[in-house]
Amino acid sequence: MSNRLRIGVIGGGIAGLTAAYRLCRYGHEVILWERQQQLGGQAAAFPLLGTALEYFYHHLFLSDREIVALIEELGIADRLVWLPSRVGFYARGRIYPLSSAIDVLRLGVVPVHDRLRIGLVTFYLQHVHDWHRFEEVTAEEWLRRWVGRRAFDRVWGAQLRAKFGPRASDVAMAWFWNKIYLRTKSRRSLFERERLGYILGSFNVLIDRLAEAIRESGGVLHSGSGAEVIERSGETWLVRDSSGGVTPVDVVVATLPSPLVAKLFPQLPEEYRAKLLGIVYQAAVTLLLQLRHPLSDIYWLNIGDPDLPYTGIIEHTNFIPPSYYRGRHLVYVSKYVEQSHPYLALRDEEVLEAALQHLPKVNPRFSADWVEDYWVFRERAAQPIVTLHYSRKIPEHRTPLPGVYVANTAQIYPEDRGTNYSVRLGNVVAALVQDDLTQGRTVPARPAERGRSGA
Ligand SMILES: Cc1cc2nc3c(=O)[nH]c(=O)nc-3n(C[C@H](O)[C@H](O)[C@H](O)COP(=O)(O)OP(=O)(O)OC[C@H]3O[C@@H](n4cnc5c(N)ncnc54)[C@H](O)[C@@H]3O)c2cc1C
The missing domain is CATH 1.10.3110 (protoporphyrinogen ix oxidase, domain 3)
Structure with missing residues (x-):
């Protein structure tokens, strides 16, 4: 009997892409669905000023070994730089250095x-x-x-x-x-000073290289096509996607936020479903400003002052110099909020307008005409809230459903979520799938049962 599984990976963020890459390496047939047009999830970047920049500010820590190992394995280590960072703390109306x-x-x-x-x-x-x-x-x-x-x-x-x-x-x-x-x-x-890492050219360099490696191994990446419902049919799972396709797979690896996993698998037993639904996430709203002048000389400004109602102000070009961005200054004004918070529903212009009122507190010379361009990005499942006894609340990677696995940011613990740990999730879940196959806990369906994909 063939030991090759057909595996559906749901979600094309760093966890999904890493899992897909590893599973291809184990020799499986991998099909990945990503709801957005673009791969990369929260770590993705968009074209800007002749290069690309993350929708949400991103850097690495020296402790981020799994992602560095992956970057090296994929042959793009020459793009990784480690630079000293300048940290500040805004409180009582002024900035304190905190590096x-x-x-x-x-x-x-x-x-x-x-x-x-x-x-x-x-x-x-x-x-x-x-x-x-x-x-x-x-x-x-x-x-x-x-x-x-x-x-x-x-x-x-x-x-x-x-x-x-x-x-x-x-x-x-x-x-x-x-x-x-x-x-x-x-x-x-x-x-x-702390040294932080960045992939020159943006995290898209890693995302694109992962995608390329998956395709080279025969994997299929469907972007702009979300999984809508996944049902059992005999020995296989049928993935129904938003483009109308129905694809039979032996195994499903779901990398989306926990409440969305619960929605995808209505047949999940109550106890596991309750764990998925018990995870609460903070949302993030990030205003990215393209400025003519620097706002400050700080890269990462923590905020501890209710008069400046943001979580942090991250001046990317105080980390990666403006010369990479045609001399422009790029500043993220970041605010984490509950998913029901009205700030999430503000229009982009309103988010900008509010920031224009507050930014002179950081630099009194700042004025609205410094702003050449701006963008607002929102992520609902930005940060799982780690509450007491969290280890007991984490949904297991192996779900009670046969051949269904979960690997998402809510399972990162005690570390905080981050791209490094999504790489680790991808590695771990792929190894579990492989282990279950080797131990005979998962058996590939007969070709006749799989039928043809994309019906
Ligand atoms: C504001 C902000 C700043 C951050 N800064 C850093 C940083 O400095 N350094 C760092 O390392 N990390 C940082 N992170 C965290 C990091 O980006 C994430 O932890 C990591 O990218 C998560 O990857 P993931 O694959 O686990 O999840 P995600 O990136 O959320 O991927 C899940 C994917 O599933 C897709 N999806 C959802 N539903 C479906 C469906 N039905 N069908 C198919 N696809 C679906 C989503 O579109 C998404 O692409 C930051 C995050 C935010 C929000």
């Missing part, structure tokens, strides 16, 4: 002894390897206890509120611990 340990000691938003406590707690968290006890306590509760109410409210609490809004108090300490723990690995010393 190194020394900067923490100068963080005038709190008195000196609070800064020392922040420095000590940061140092401590950087050296805690066993995070499991942080599952049982919220970030707010733990941090308030150890840095004090004032330091928490003005620094870390303010940042948590800027990202999670009313859900900030629910975020588990495990999520926060990881942010501090992993970031250390992007520094060679406490006193040095």
Whole structure:
């Protein structure tokens, strides 16, 4: 009997593309569906100023080993650069540099002894390897206890509120611990600026190369065609897509956000479905500005001030120089909100208008005529909210349905979601599929049962 499966991968983001690539490498017949016209999901980029730029700001950390390994394997390592980054913190109406340990000691938003406590707690968290006890306590509760109410409210609490809004108090300490723990690995010393990675030419270079490698191995990529419903028929799954096609496959790997997986498979047992539907995501709205002048000299500006109602301002051209973008300055004004938040429903002009009112707070010389062009991008499932005991809430990769697997950002833990971990998800789920085949838990359907694809 043939050991070659026909596998349907749903979602053409980094996780789906990596899974498809690996499954092709194992010798399977792979068909991928991506709802959008363009592959790449949240990491995709669009053509801009003679190159391309991500819809949502993107960089890598030195700890992002899985994606770096993939970049090397695909022969595009010459495009990967590591550059020092400049971080700032906006609070009480001004910008504080926050690129190194020394900067923490100068963080005038709190008195000196609070800064020392922040420095000590940061140092401590950087050296805690066993995070499991942080599952049982919220970030707010733990941090308030150890840095004090004032330091928490003005620094870390303010940042948590800027990202999670009313859900900030629910975020588990495990999520926060990881942010501090992993970031250390992007520094060679406490006193040095963090080095961040970027793929020159945008993450599309990786996405395009993955797509090319999949096609070279005989894989089929359907973009602009979403899976609508997936039903069981005998020993196969029938993928009904939005272009009217019905394709029988042996195995399905779903990489879309958890609630969409639940919708795709109405036949999922209640317990697993409840896990999928229990995952809550923050949405992100990002305004990208093309400016004549730099807004600041900071790449990554965290915001901890309710008077500047954004999560962060990311000036991409303070990381990758303006010379790559015909001398223009590119700034993302980012805001995370609940999926029901009215900001998600604003028209693009309204998002711009609001930002024009606020940006002079970052640079008093800023004026609307600096804006040459702008775009607004929205992502509903931008950030799964990691709550207490999250490890028990994560849906398993192997679902209770035969031959159906899930690999999505809600399963990344204790690390925070990111392209590196989507590569890892793709690698892990492909290995599971292969393992189940080798162990005889999955059996390829007979060719007659598969019929012809794309009916
Ligand atoms: C504002 C923002 C900033 C970020 N910054 C960084 C960063 O600096 N560094 C970093 O590493 N990561 C960053 N990330 C996170 C990173 O982009 C994501 O974690 C990663 O790209 C997720 O990949 P994925 O394949 O798991 O999911 P996605 O990219 O969400 O892919 C899922 C795909 O499924 C498709 N889909 C949905 N429904 C269907 C259907 N029915 N049929 C077919 N296809 C469907 C979607 O269109 C999508 O393309 C950022 C994300 C955001 C939102």
